Structure formats: structure tokens, C-alpha cells
Amino acid sequence: MRTLQRLGSLTAVVMLGAVLVVVAGQRQPPTFTPEQEARLQIREVKDGLYVIPGFDGNMSGGNVAVRVTDAGVIIVDDKYLYSYDFIAAQVRSVTDQPIRYVLNTHHHFDHAGSNADFMQNAEVIAHKNARANIVRNDQTGAPRVVFSDETAVFLGGVEVQARHVGRGHTNGDAVIYFPDLGAVHTGDLFIWGQRLDGSTLAPFWDFGNGGSAAEWPATLDKLLALDFDTVIPGHGPILTKDEVRTFRRNLQTVLDRVQGQIEAGATRDNIASRIDTNDLGWPLAPVRLQDVYDELTAAR
Numbered sequence: 001m002r003t004l005q006r007l008g009s010l011t012a013v014v015m016l017g018a019v020l021v022v023v024a025g026q027r028q029p030p031t032f033t034p035e036q037e038a039r040l041q042i043r044e045v046k047d048g049l050y051v052i053p054g055f056d057g058n059m060s061g062g063n064v065a066v067r068v069t070d071a072g073v074i075i076v077d078d079k080y081l082y083s084y085d086f087i088a089a090q091v092r093s094v095t096d097q098p099i100r101y102v103l104n105t106h107h108h109f110d111h112a113g114s115n116a117d118f119m120q121n122a123e124v125i126a127h128k129n130a131r132a133n134i135v136r137n138d139q140t141g142a143p144r145v146v147f148s149d150e151t152a153v154f155l156g157g158v159e160v161q162a163r164h165v166g167r168g169h170t171n172g173d174a175v176i177y178f179p180d181l182g183a184v185h186t187g188d189l190f191i192w193g194q195r196l197d198g199s200t201l202a203p204f205w206d207f208g209n210g211g212s213a214a215e216w217p218a219t220l221d222k223l224l225a226l227d228f229d230t231v232i233p234g235h236g237p238i239l240t241k242d243e244v245r246t247f248r249r250n251l252q253t254v255l256d257r258v259q260g261q262i263e264a265g266a267t268r269d270n271i272a273s274r275i276d277t278n279d280l281g282w283p284l285a286p287v288r289l290q291d292v293y294d295e296l297t298a299a300r
């Protein structure tokens with residue numbers, strides 16, 4: 001009896017601890033080194049366009065684009081649930097204008113996490129599938145305004161477009177286009193380089209939220225048809241159109257290799273052991289390659 005009681009209270013303490021850790025994980029920003037902190041400060045990309053850098057989905061979140069006009073600020077994505085104060089302070093360091101609009105590239109918690117805070121004073125806009133994913137995944141901050149193919153915000157003489165160019169990372173991805181600057185924010189349809197901890201980023205087709213590896217290259221072709229020279233990826237440094245072309249080529253290479261192995265008799269269980277992506281610089285987990293196998297075999 002005594003032992004059981006003690007076991008019971010021990011279990012309660014352990015469970016309480018787990019809940020606190022989970023809540024802390026969502027509510028508290030990680031501790032950064034001074035070098036990491038310096039890398040995360042807002043910087044100018046082009047005249048009137050800034051980025052608050054983000055290099056991963058677990059520490060620094062997604063890149064936040066900041067378009068400043070003389071009638072207010074439009075931002076793209078808003079990192080984590082706890083990121084409102086940080087983003088607001090970063091924006092205040094370059095302009096006195098209020099944040100009027102937030103455009104979401106997709107629903108993931110490292111890109112749309114602080115929607116609810118921004119919606120107190122700004123309008124958040126996302127693709128209709130991104131909103132549906134926010135609702136289905138029980139995230140806060142479901143946008144009041146959605147679009148299907150494309151929409152635009154006109155503010156202070158500046159136009160910012162949000163375009164859904166197809167499935168890829170999810171079924172609700174939007175690329176945000178700054179036509180007067182020749183710049184885009186791609187969301188996670190295009191990511192590049194190393195996480196803050198030094199590990200390498202690779203594309204993630206989120207099948208649970210309608211993503212598609214097979215359709216992703218054609219989606220990038222529509223992005224590449226836009227006129228731009230400067231790219232803010234979902235995560236990573238500021239890049240050019242050439243890196244998007246490289247990323248698209250590598251994606252197609254993965255698809256071609258999986259297709260080739262399927263035709264050579266590979267099974268779901270051995271597909272990952274038959275595919276090497278080291279030459280592409282992408283560490284793809286076995287389950288990612290099994291996802292591609294599933295999608296390509298289902299489509300036959």
C-alpha cells in the first residue's frame with residue numbers, strides 16, 4: 001500500500017514534469033550563444049526589405065521577411081508561439097511603422113507560431129489549406145483571411161503578392177513575391193544550408209499535411225517563372241535564383257533514383273538502402289525515401 005502510494009505520487013511528479021517540459025518547450029525561447037544571437041538580428045536585404053534570419057525548425061525558426069512602407073509594415077511568417085516580442089522589437093529597430101499584415105508561407109509552428117499575437121493588431125493571411133492545417137493540428141492563430149490561387153496586399157504604394165504555385169512541402173504553401181524589388185520568400189518550398197547547430201537541412205515532404213515530393217519540381221517551375229533575383233528561403237541565407245534551380249534539380253534526381261530502383265524491383269523495406277543522396281548534400285532519413293516510394297508506387 002505504502003509502496004503503491006509512493007509509486008503513485010512518483011508517477012504524478014514525473015507526469016507533471018513532462019507536462020512542464022512540453023509547455024516550456026513551446027513557451028520559452030532557447031538560450032543562444034552570443035555568436036548565434038548575432039546571426040539572428042534583423043538585416044537589410046534590399047531597399048525597404050529586411051530579414052529576421054531563421055536557420056531551422058527547432059531553435060531559430062523560419063526566416064521572417066519585413067517589407068517596410070510609409071503606411072505600415074508587411075511581414076512574412078512569424079516564427080514560434082513565443083516569438084511575438086522578439087519580432088516586434090526587431091521590426092521597431094528599423095522603423096516606427098506598425099505591423100499591419102502578416103503573410104504565412106504555410107502552417108508549420110516555426111513559421112506561423114505567433115499568428116494569434118499578431119492578429120490582435122494586424123491581419124494574418126494564408127492559403128486556405130494552410131488555415132485548414134492550423135485548425136486540424138489544433139494550432140492557435142487561424143487566419144481570418146484566406147486565398148486559393150493568389151492574393152495581394154497594397155500598402156503605402158507597395159504591392160506584395162502571395163501565390164499558391166502547387167503542392168510540395170505541404171498542400172498550403174505560398175510563395176511571397178515582392179515584384180518591385182525582384183525578391184521572393186519561398187517558405188519551405190526551398191530551404192538551404194545548415195541549421196544553427198551545424199547540421200544540414202534537407203527538403204521535407206509533409207504527407208500528413210498534404211505535401212508531395214512528386215509534384216514539388218513542377219511547383220518550383222512556377223516559382224522560377226517569376227521575375228526575381230533575390231531569394232529568402234524558408235530557412236537559410238539570402239540566395240539567388242540559381243540555388244533554387246539547383247534545389248529543383250536535386251529534388252528531381254531523388255525522384256528519378258527512387259523511380260529507377262522501383263523499376264529495378266526495390267521494395268518499401270529496402271528502398272532507403274538502395275538510394276544514396278550524399279552527392280546532393282542532403283541527409284534524407286529512410287522514412288523520407290519510403291514516403292517517395294509510396295507516392296510513386298501509388299501513382300502508377
Ligand SMILES: [Zn+2]
Pocket residue numbers: 106108111169188
Ligand atoms: Zn515547414
